[in-house]
Amino acid sequence: MRIVIAPDSFKGSLTAAEVCAAVEAGVKRAAPNAATVAVPMADGGEGTLDCFLRGAGWREVRMTAADPLGRPVAARYALSADGRSAVVELASASGLPLLAPGELDPLRADTYGTGELIADAVRRGARDVLVCIGGSAGNDGGTGLLRALGVRFTDASGADLPPGGAALARLAAIDDSGLAEEVRAARFRVACDVTNPLVGPRGAAAVFGPQKGATPAQAAELDAALTRFADVLAERTGRRVHDLPGAGAAGGTCGGLVGVLDAEPARGAELVADLMGLPAALDGADLVITGEGRLDGQSAGGKVVSSVAGLAARHGVPVVALAGSVAGPLDELRALGLTAAFSLADGPRTLAELTEGAGALLTALAEEVVRLRLA
Structure with a gap:
């Protein structure tokens, strides 16, 4: 047998x-x-990075990044032997387990630290970046990650919005002029482990918000804020991610990456199955x-x-x-x-x-x- x-x-x-x-x-x-x-x-969430590191031709890179509340935390990602490809696991810097139960803050937690990992990988020469999402602590639509790469999210007065998903209710404009050329030249793929849309009754806030400490009222607030984010994205880029399958993964991070960086969603488990x-x-x-x-x-x-x-x-x-x-x-x-x-x-x-x-x-x-x- x-x-x-x-x-x-x-x-x-x-x-x-x-x-x-x-x-x-x-x-x-x-x-x-x-x-x-x-x-x-693994399915694109926690543990996916370890699967790649067990495979041939990958090495671990360790660095300090921001945790979901902006505090320094030891994080890591993987680079291929030739340095041209990178695997970044969102949970390493922006994961829910990094917060104690009393620290959960679904309105303010963000993904900035994951963006720092991506920025470091791109600076080292990576031009094919796989972002493994899942297990996030926030519902910021990936805006923290994108801010770390140089994207600005501003209100009607032109002021930068504070971190977190709730602030997106006041979003008026998205400015990606600060994106480095090497980021623009990179191919981004997003390993998703769910098929939920960004917003609505099966969206990021409604389904996964409670796991991150959101009350029903906060989940509704976050859903409205992410809807505003998706509306502005559609106006700015022409990409509609409101009901895109998988866009709600990791607090809407998949939707933000697709909308701003034209990232390609992929089934995380299928990628790992091929690799292993x-x-x-x-x-x-x-x-x-x-x-x-x-x-x-x-x-x-x-x-x-x-x-x-x-x-x-x-x-x-x-x-x-x-x-x-x-x-x-x-x-x-x-x-x-x-x-x-x-x-x-x-x-x-x-x-x-x-x-x-x-x-x-x-x-x-x-x-x-x-x-x-x-x-």
Whole structure:
């Protein structure tokens, strides 16, 4: 038996590589002679940078950047061996985990630090920049990032707006004359892990704002501000990002990058799958085990499980997903190729228990899956 293990990380618990190791241990319990191939995955959010750094030809660059509230934080990105390509992970400088629970400020948090990482990479010669977004602390439409690159966002009096998404309600003009020529010459791609539009009931503020501490009233305020941002973008550039699939990712950062820099949205999980050699690994496989922290209806919108299931289906290989929690319906995932899904919970457990014991629970569950497959 040949089993491919291709999971995402379990946020707050295990990295994708650690998930692979736990699952592999369970596989070997059930089938000691099985051949296993570990392919740690990510979807464009946290962990994507590590996937690239595990690949050949990439090196890590460390620097100090601004965190979501403007304080200095140690951050990093990846450069290719020839220095022409860069991978920047938004979560490194602008991620929600950088803030303590009492520090959450969805109206003011911004992405300036991510722009500093991009600016450094471009100064070093990168002309193909992949921005991996996901896990952001704010809802600023990527305006902080763009400010770090030289773009100005001003009110009716010509004054620069303060950081954060809420200030965009007063946006009157966008001035990109300060963009360096090397930035203009660069190709930007955005690795998205969701398909949500920028604004509306499925937009950045309405769906993801509460995760960043936004009250219902604040989410509505941010949605109106991002709508104003999109309106001005359309007037300034002719690019309409209001309802662009994926534009709402990372607090609207994808929408801002597309609107101002003409960036190309891309499915993060598919990019990582190609980089890590997953298509080749599936040749001759008997089973694929994938997974993520929570499996639900949103998982079909570009998350790791959906991408792995679709790829495996094209190779005719059954796919089983293991997750901390499984919440249906999973009809879209099954249509993509998912065979079955199982939760780690082996009885009544708290979230803390599941998080702390995820490794052992994954091993036990993987063993049972393989025993069933053998039967």
